[in-house]
Amino acid sequence: MTPEDLPAHIGQEIALSGWVEVTQERVDAFAAATGDHQFIHVDPERAAAGPFGGPIAHGFLTLSLLAGEFSVRGGGVKIEDSRLTVNYGLNRVRFVTPVRVGARLRNRAVLRAVDPGPDHLQITVQNTVEIEGEARPACVAESIFRVYL
Template sequence: MSIFPSVDHLRQSKGADLGTSNTIEVSQSRIDQFAAVTKDEQWIHVDAERAVQGPFGTTIAHGFLTLSLLAPFLSDLIEVQSATSSINYGLNRVRFPSAVPSGSVLHAKGRILDIIDRAGAVDAVIEVAIFVKGSDKPACVAESIIRYFF
């Protein structure tokens, strides 16, 4: 985790590598729960028998499930100690270059792309790449914007 004691330290960190997060397992149970909550119960996610005949040979996580893991991964990657609060302000770009097979273990790597001053706040634009353990190709790459209030 990269810890920034103040907004000034954060401002000076454009381009900084934030390291690697803890891991998260994407079990079939997690995929099934996500499918139920989002009503996205496409067979490639929830039907193990049919998925064997599909393009990945197994069920895969939803792209949006993988994207939703940005929240815990970002908590692992960055802390701004002097911030009074922070919010997910949005995303600039999201891609899903490879699938996340059921049972995969994921981790993320982060890098600060930009720091933008706002009235009473600062936006950190952070590129997060999520990887399946054992793969060099990311499963998801997203530019996340975190607004830190001071």
Template sequence: MTPQDIEAKVGQNVATSEWAEMSQERINQFAEATGDHQFIHVNEEMAKQTPFGGTIAHGFLTLSMIPYLTAESDFPRMDGIKMAVNYGGNKTRFISPVRSGKRIRGHWKLIEMTEKRPGQWQQTCEITIEIEGEEKPALICEWMTQYFV
């Protein structure tokens, strides 16, 4: 798709990803990578004593799943991309914890698509990470990506 084709989709839901499991192994690997070993993430026995009833994924792990979920989605692909970079977020809210073993998937709504300078496009999407079988999402964020074509 051209950037203009994608720009014409502003205001629309543009993608849904496949489901991805938030396994305890993935949670433990994230704890190791970030140094965040809080017991609610890695100690199953202690976490059973909390209102969560077991271990939960780090909020930042759920957020960091966005690139993987994007790759596993029907997200519109722009023709001729030389490079894409995360530009940042306007809003991020962690709504519900993701319990170990649950599956998540992403939904994208295109909020804005703007040509910042020739060949450089900035895209803003509202991303909702759904938890399978649960009423409330894990998180909702407004995320910006810059594309160079």
């Protein structure tokens, strides 16, 4: 896709990631990295008696996948003639459904806006992180990227 092509794709799905399993090891590593060791995430035995019937992923772990495996780049979008794409931030995030350990997630990205800057394009993407077999998503987040040309 070229920078000139992007505006024609506003309102369209531009990326669909592969499925990623949320393992207890990934949850534990996220807890270690962030210091969030709440039992509903890291203590499967205690979490089994909790409100979710077992351990769940941190909401921010789910969101963090947008930076890597679920990113627009990770979903297969390559913008030709760009030097660099950086995360510029988020407009809105909602954690809709808890993600149980063992669940598989993927991201569906829809292009919402393309705004030109002096040496970049700013693109806004609506991300819907789906849980395999669930009707409601894990997370819905609007992210903003700057694509430097």
